[in-house]
Amino acid sequence: MTIIRTKFSLLLCIFSVATLLALPVEAFATTSKTTTHKTASTKASSKAKTASSKAKKTKASAKSSKKSKSYKTSKATARPDIFSALVVNADTGEVLYEKNAGEARYPASLTKMMTLYLTFDAMKKGLLDIDQTIPVSAKAASQPQTNISLKKGDRLPLKTAIESVVVRSANDSAMALGEAIGGTEFNFALAMTQKAHELGMKNTVFRNPNGLPDDKQMTTAFDMARLAIALRRDFPENYHYFKLTSFVWNGITYPGHNWVMERYAGADGVKTGYIRASGFNLVTSAARDGHRLVAVVMGGSSGASRDNKMIALLDQTFAELNGKDDGVAHAKAAPVPGKASSLENLEAHDILDSGQGDCSGVACR
Numbered sequence: 001m002t003i004i005r006t007k008f009s010l011l012l013c014i015f016s017v018a019t020l021l022a023l024p025v026e027a028f029a030t031t032s033k034t035t036t037h038k039t040a041s042t043k044a045s046s047k048a049k050t051a052s053s054k055a056k057k058t059k060a061s062a063k064s065s066k067k068s069k070s071y072k073t074s075k076a077t078a079r080p081d082i083f084s085a086l087v088v089n090a091d092t093g094e095v096l097y098e099k100n101a102g103e104a105r106y107p108a109s110l111t112k113m114m115t116l117y118l119t120f121d122a123m124k125k126g127l128l129d130i131d132q133t134i135p136v137s138a139k140a141a142s143q144p145q146t147n148i149s150l151k152k153g154d155r156l157p158l159k160t161a162i163e164s165v166v167v168r169s170a171n172d173s174a175m176a177l178g179e180a181i182g183g184t185e186f187n188f189a190l191a192m193t194q195k196a197h198e199l200g201m202k203n204t205v206f207r208n209p210n211g212l213p214d215d216k217q218m219t220t221a222f223d224m225a226r227l228a229i230a231l232r233r234d235f236p237e238n239y240h241y242f243k244l245t246s247f248v249w250n251g252i253t254y255p256g257h258n259w260v261m262e263r264y265a266g267a268d269g270v271k272t273g274y275i276r277a278s279g280f281n282l283v284t285s286a287a288r289d290g291h292r293l294v295a296v297v298m299g300g301s302s303g304a305s306r307d308n309k310m311i312a313l314l315d316q317t318f319a320e321l322n323g324k325d326d327g328v329a330h331a332k333a334a335p336v337p338g339k340a341s342s343l344e345n346l347e348a349h350d351i352l353d354s355g356q357g358d359c360s361g362v363a364c365r
Helices: 002-022 040-064 108-124 158-167 171-182 185-198 221-234 239-243 259-263 303-323
Strands: 084-089 095-099 133-135 155-157 246-249 252-255 267-275 279-288 291-300
Touching (some): 084 303, 095 303, 108 158, 108 185, 108 267, 158 171, 158 252, 221 291, 259 267, 259 303, 267 303
Antiparallel strands (some): 246 252, 279 291
């Protein structure tokens, strides 16, 4: 484990500066006080500017409230009241349906998809072995539901950690994975965001391994589709984990709560997510009649309505695909936020403690 952390730390040294420069300033802002000493004249000037700024902001605020609203990930704002949906052809990246797919969203437990991506990546590089165990820290053991009741000092089999994150959406297991790979939660979150940007997820910032509430942690439906496609493309040998609907740990059988997996023929992953600030999220991969789709639903009002919307979107899109002689649906244009203008390059491999609400009585998952 020491070797893993040492190698990981060396990698962080190489790209951490570039990553921090690429991220919005507020992405990893902290509440700690600055140690920079200002001169008396600077302070006086600052106060004068502040007073003038407040007056300008008051006027600007009144004007902006009358304008149509624009929500950008880089400004660290997200809209849980805006429903987002997206369906893409997983083999070509063609957008077949989209609704508010570029709006900033809180990912909730969809975050764990990236935790698993980095876990599979560490396995492929020989930094982790499926037969090993990982340590459980006090921090990991303290993570709220949903979890598998890990205790400080436990040794968790890597295989069980993966299964529990996929099936149970276990927050304690996700934290244990993050610490085993990154050494600390912060280092792992930095690596998550770096990898996201490498995969083309330019509007995503991760702050923890499990998706628990943090108002700086956000993504878009477009970015989640990219991640879902990358998981299957880059780690076909491990993609089977996403088909699981139950697992066993300490003699207890834990069922899953991704009901679309059991309700929809052809579905083979990927992940659910919920915190109060995000609403009910879901990413699903499904294949029928030679077509493979990845669909994203974010901001559902309930788990049932989210699942029903997902099933309706998949049914409609598969029907349209099968109704075309050339097998390609005519989709309306759906530009990707940022520099990219389409999802056509999704198949290309580019690499070669603040809170926002709570789970409102429902386990964060």
